[in-house]
Amino acid sequence: MERTGVLVVSYGAREAAIIDAFHESLEYKVEIYVVDKQKNPFNLKKSTEHVVVPNLDIDKICRFVEKRRGKINFGIVGSEKPIVNGIRNKIEAKTGIPIICPTKEYAIEASKVSQRLLFEKAVPHANPRYKVFNPEDNNSTNIVRKAVYAWLDEINNQAVVKPDVPSAGKGVGVWGDHFTTREQLFEHFLANYQYGKVIIEEKLEGEESSFQVFCDGKRIIPLPETRDYKRAFDGDLGPNTGGMGSYKNTREILPFMCTEDWEKETEIVNKIFNTMKKTGSGDGSELRGIPFYVAFMHTKKGLKILENNSRPGDPEIINILPLLKQDFTEICFKILEGSLTKVTTERKASVVTYKAPPSYGGYKEAFPDQTIAEEISQPIHLAKAYRLRKELKNNVRIYPASMELRDGQFYPLTSRTVAVLGIGNTLEDARELSIKGIKAIEGGALWNRQDIADPDHIRKSVNHMEELRRQGK
Numbered sequence: 001m002e003r004t005g006v007l008v009v010s011y012g013a014r015e016a017a018i019i020d021a022f023h024e025s026l027e028y029k030v031e032i033y034v035v036d037k038q039k040n041p042f043n044l045k046k047s048t049e050h051v052v053v054p055n056l057d058i059d060k061i062c063r064f065v066e067k068r069r070g071k072i073n074f075g076i077v078g079s080e081k082p083i084v085n086g087i088r089n090k091i092e093a094k095t096g097i098p099i100i101c102p103t104k105e106y107a108i109e110a111s112k113v114s115q116r117l118l119f120e121k122a123v124p125h126a127n128p129r130y131k132v133f134n135p136e137d138n139n140s141t142n143i144v145r146k147a148v149y150a151w152l153d154e155i156n157n158q159a160v161v162k163p164d165v166p167s168a169g170k171g172v173g174v175w176g177d178h179f180t181t182r183e184q185l186f187e188h189f190l191a192n193y194q195y196g197k198v199i200i201e202e203k204l205e206g207e208e209s210s211f212q213v214f215c216d217g218k219r220i221i222p223l224p225e226t227r228d229y230k231r232a233f234d235g236d237l238g239p240n241t242g243g244m245g246s247y248k249n250t251r252e253i254l255p256f257m258c259t260e261d262w263e264k265e266t267e268i269v270n271k272i273f274n275t276m277k278k279t280g281s282g283d284g285s286e287l288r289g290i291p292f293y294v295a296f297m298h299t300k301k302g303l304k305i306l307e308n309n310s311r312p313g314d315p316e317i318i319n320i321l322p323l324l325k326q327d328f329t330e331i332c333f334k335i336l337e338g339s340l341t342k343v344t345t346e347r348k349a350s351v352v353t354y355k356a357p358p359s360y361g362g363y364k365e366a367f368p369d370q371t372i373a374e375e376i377s378q379p380i381h382l383a384k385a386y387r388l389r390k391e392l393k394n395n396v397r398i399y400p401a402s403m404e405l406r407d408g409q410f411y412p413l414t415s416r417t418v419a420v421l422g423i424g425n426t427l428e429d430a431r432e433l434s435i436k437g438i439k440a441i442e443g444g445a446l447w448n449r450q451d452i453a454d455p456d457h458i459r460k461s462v463n464h465m466e467e468l469r470r471q472g473k
Contacts, residue, residue, distance in 0.1 A: 001029040004329060007065060007075030007097070009056065009087065010036045010043055012401035013354075013419035014314035015078045019046050020397065021321040021328035028329045033072055035061050037079075038404040038413060041382075058087040062094050069095055074336060076289070077101040080166075080311050084110045098336050101289040106276060107310040108291075113164045113197050119305055122275035123268045126305050128297075129155060130201040135193055144193070145186055148200065152182060155202045161189050164197035172240070175203055206299035206468060207256050207461050208306065210246070210316045211265045213292045214331065216340040217284035220273050220292065222266050224252045224323075224345055226316040227453075227461075228295075232361030234451045241361045242416060245353040245434075245452030248319040249427060252345075255458050256465040257298070264303055265296055272308075288335050290317070298465060300472035315352040318421055322397065323348055349430040350423045351453045353438050354401070354416045355446040363447055378444045379409035380417065385440035396437040397421040412444055427453050 006022055008015055015034075022030040023046055031048040034040075037056055044050045049068075053060045056079060065072060075097060077083055086104030091097055101107075108115050119127045131151045138144055152159060161173040169192030179185045192198045210228050213220040228246045232238030249255055253262045269292050276291075277284040293313045295306035321328065323345040334340035358364050380403065388396040402415035412418075418441060422433030431453040438448055451457050 001027065003031065004028045005031045005033060005048075005068075005072040006329070006332075007033045007035070007072050007099075008043075009061060009075065009077040009079060009082055010034055010040065011056070011079035012037070012040075012314060012416065013399035014312060014317055016040060016042045016399035016401070017318040017321050017397075017419075017421075018076060018078060018312075019043055020399070021324070024322075025327050025329045027327045030329055031071070033064075033068060035064055038402070039406070040400050040403060041405045041410050042398075042400045044405060056082050058082050058085050058090050061087060062090050065091050065095050065097060069097065072097055074332060075099045076332065078312050078314070078317075080107075080109060080309060083107045083311055100332055100335055102291045102310045103286040106280070106286045106291060108276075109166065109307070109309045109311075111164050112162050112166070112199050112307070115308055116199060116201075118272065118275065122272045123305070126268050126303055128202045128204055128304050128306075130199055133189075133193065133198045133200065135196065141190070148186060148189060149182060151200055152185070157182065157185075158203040159185060160201045160203050161185060161192065162199045162201065163192040163195060164199060165195070169193075169195045177239075204297045204299055204304055204306070206297040206304070207465050209254055209257065209265075209296050209298065210313055211269065211292070211294045211296055212290055212313055212316060212320070213269060214335060214340060214343055215273070215284070215287050215289060215291050216335045216338045217286075217288045218338050219341070220266075220269060221340055221343045222252075222262070222269075223320050223343065224248050225254050225257065225262060226313070226319050227254050228313070228316055229449060229452055232363065232449075233366065234449055238366060239362045241356075243313075243315050243354070244356070244361070244416075244449045245351065246313075246315045246319055247351045247427060247430070247453035248323070248349060250347050250349045250425070254461075255427075256461045261298060261303070265294070268303065268305070269294060283338070285338070288338075298468070300468040302472070315354065315419055318352050318399065318419055319350040320345060322394070322421065322423060323350060348423055348425060349427040350421060351427065351430040351434040353420050353422075353434045353448055353452045355418050355420070355438060355441060355448045356416045357402075357412045357414060358445050358447065359414045360416060379411055380444045380446070381442040382410060382418070384442060385420070385437050388437055388440055392433065395423040396433050397423075398437060398441075412446065417444075417446055427458070428455065
């Protein structure tokens with residue numbers, strides 16, 4: 001077996017799944033060099049070398065890589081912050097070691113306004129209606145208020161308010177969730193507007209899907225569709241989170257989709273890809289990796305793009321990596337060579353469920369009586385859950401996320417703590433195995449949604465989509 005050294009820049013369970021995929025290689029002896037946000041116990045055990053850089057500072061990461069030239073063949077980055085900050089540009093310029101992720105200039109999630117302008121050029125029919133408000137154009141509160149209210153008249157108040165830069169201001173606000181009056185909306189708008197451009201989009205009704213691709217620069221290879229559960233609580237209630245779970249169907253498409261939907265999504269993303277390629281070197285090499293992790297909304301008026309991220313989805317990529325038929329390390333080499341022409345997956349279903357601490361997703365506020373202890377004071381025990389993987393022939397997998405090894409024990413931090421993947425011949429089987437893994441995690445005050453890939457939830461999405469299609473005729 002050929003020895004291969006791989007750098008993995010890690011944030012959570014997504015990267016644990018990536019590391020797991022490398023370790024399952026039958027063609028390569030993979031040595032993993034992990035730069036981690038915390039001392040993730042899974043990554044620590046699986047790595048040849050592990051270092052913690054709490055803020056994932058790209059200068060510190062670059063120095064780590066420079067000292068290991070000759071040991072690392074390539075790197076892969078899952079987290080958005082270092083990608084947006086230009087980690088690939090810096091490491092490749094300093095060391096010559098190739099990195100699998102887009103360059104800074106092509107990490108289009110850095111600006112929501114730039115995304116909309118790009119989509120307007122490449123696929124205007126897939127763009128929702130939107131309007132950009134720039135404080136450089138007008139700082140008068142009264143004039144801006146009139147402009148915002150005039151736009152709300154056009155879209156009947158059904159608005160989504162987004163700061164241009166994801167980490168600026170108060171974040172995304174949605175009519176009916178974060179505000180129910182124009183005054184509340186404008187207050188949210190101003191909290192973002194003081195930091196820069198704000199975009200107000202029409203709120204879309206429909207069913208959401210996550211579309212991801214591998215890209216070798218020359219072409220995009222679509223991966224099976226997944227469904228993310230962004231809301232914190234059962235029944236799609238509560239605030240948006242980083243994703244409380246996700247599922248993949250046995251086919252490439254979700255139950256509420258038809259093959260034509262997937263083909264149209266592929267066509268849309270290809271048009272965006274080809275438009276972006278024209279602005280760079282021409283060979284598309286700046287886009288290699290997973291430059292398109294697109295949230296599509298299936299509406300009565302057709303497909304609309306909610307947003308795009310220039311990275312693998314968390315949790316959605318976790319659904320897919322264990323089902324790849326090809327060696328993941330070989331896929332990475334082909335991405336770097338520009339020779340990736342096909343990716344196939346097993347015709348199985350997978351379900352990811354996240355457990356999170358009481359500090360996450362508004363849980364403490366929603367269920368104050370159920371918060372039994374501060375999460376940082378109670379260790380989590382994974383031994384029983386880990387044993388399930390062997391007992392169930394890899395069909396249950398446990399991927400620690402916001403968790404660290406401390407004094408020989410595992411402690412949750414403040415974000416999603418651990419992801420549990422179930423793999424089955426049907427969605428029901430996969431869901432049952434995911435829940436079984438969730439129940440095997442002991443200790444702490446963790447909680448999780450109970451309805452990830454629930455048959456009733458899936459049935460409602462199918463019925464809803466059928467109704468939307470009727471309305472669209």
